[in-house]
Amino acid sequence: MPKSKSQQETFLHPTPMLDELESGPWPSFVTGLKKLANRTHNPMVRGALDQLEYSYETKMGYWKGGVVGVRGYGAGIIPRFSMIADRFPEAAEFHTLRVQPPPGFHYSTKSLRDLCDVWEREGSGIICTHGQTGNLMLIGCTQDNIQNIFDQINQLGWDLGGAGADMRTGMSCVGQARCEHACYDTLGAHYKVLQRYNDDVHRPSFPYKFKFKFSGCPNDCTNATQRSDCAVIGTWRDDIQIDHKKVGAFIDQH
Ligand code: SF4
Numbered sequence: 001m002p003k004s005k006s007q008q009e010t011f012l013h014p015t016p017m018l019d020e021l022e023s024g025p026w027p028s029f030v031t032g033l034k035k036l037a038n039r040t041h042n043p044m045v046r047g048a049l050d051q052l053e054y055s056y057e058t059k060m061g062y063w064k065g066g067v068v069g070v071r072g073y074g075a076g077i078i079p080r081f082s083m084i085a086d087r088f089p090e091a092a093e094f095h096t097l098r099v100q101p102p103p104g105f106h107y108s109t110k111s112l113r114d115l116c117d118v119w120e121r122e123g124s125g126i127i128c129t130h131g132q133t134g135n136l137m138l139i140g141c142t143q144d145n146i147q148n149i150f151d152q153i154n155q156l157g158w159d160l161g162g163a164g165a166d167m168r169t170g171m172s173c174v175g176q177a178r179c180e181h182a183c184y185d186t187l188g189a190h191y192k193v194l195q196r197y198n199d200d201v202h203r204p205s206f207p208y209k210f211k212f213k214f215s216g217c218p219n220d221c222t223n224a225t226q227r228s229d230c231a232v233i234g235t236w237r238d239d240i241q242i243d244h245k246k247v248g249a250f251i252d253q254h
Pocket residue numbers: 173174175176179180181182183215216217218219220221222
């Protein structure tokens with residue numbers, strides 16, 4: 001079988017089943033992971049691909065949870081240990097840091113570049129923007145290095161998001177920053193509410209998780225109705241006001 005383009009470098013091991021996923025019409029996460037591995041030569045990414053190939057062969061998932069955290073926080077890290085670490089030691093641990101996004105996902109290019117630099121240097125380099133939780137997901141690091149990574153990104157101004165039975169990371173639509181449909185300031189509301197509950201984001205004290213989402217209008221671009229516990233959705237306070245005279249004049253003109 002000819003090698004796929006992204007596998008021509010020798011760094012990666014053969015993954016014939018994963019390669020199949022690159023052949024369809026849609027962008028493939030396999031191609032993305034291979035590109036990252038070939039560019040960074042990070043063994044963790046190669047190990048994750050190898051284990052995934054083995055999962056497809058055996059029709060079985062091999063990640064299990066556990067307890068991993070950073071000092072003072074009881075949430076924000078999603079632990080993943082390999083059940084077959086002896087077979088794929090490069091991916092023995094693959095923990096995820098959930099990082100809180102700014103309201104409306106308003107990042108600056110510099111802030112993202114700085115975050116990526118830390119993550120590629122210290123972790124796997126794999127980022128998911130964004131998970132269904134609304135977090136920036138930094139996927140793939142070891143327990144030994146997690147405090148160091150958190151300290152570095154925290155110095156850059158980032159903070160961890162929620163996980164477990166706590167106040168979860170909030171999410172807001174772009175709102176009045178760019179959208180004419182916004183009926184209230186989703187960004188301001190998101191910021192204020194999550195600042196108020198930030199302690200509960202980091203230290204789970206609820207009987208179950210609780211999530212806020214802020215959509216500026218009933219189009220509900222954040223899927224607040226389906227995906228939150230408290231959906232804050234902007235609506236008109238009254239019947240929609242129409243100046244019929246002006247509308248009539250406009251129609252006459254055109
Ligand atoms: S939910 Fe409404 S206000 Fe928010 S981005 Fe979507 S259309 Fe715009």
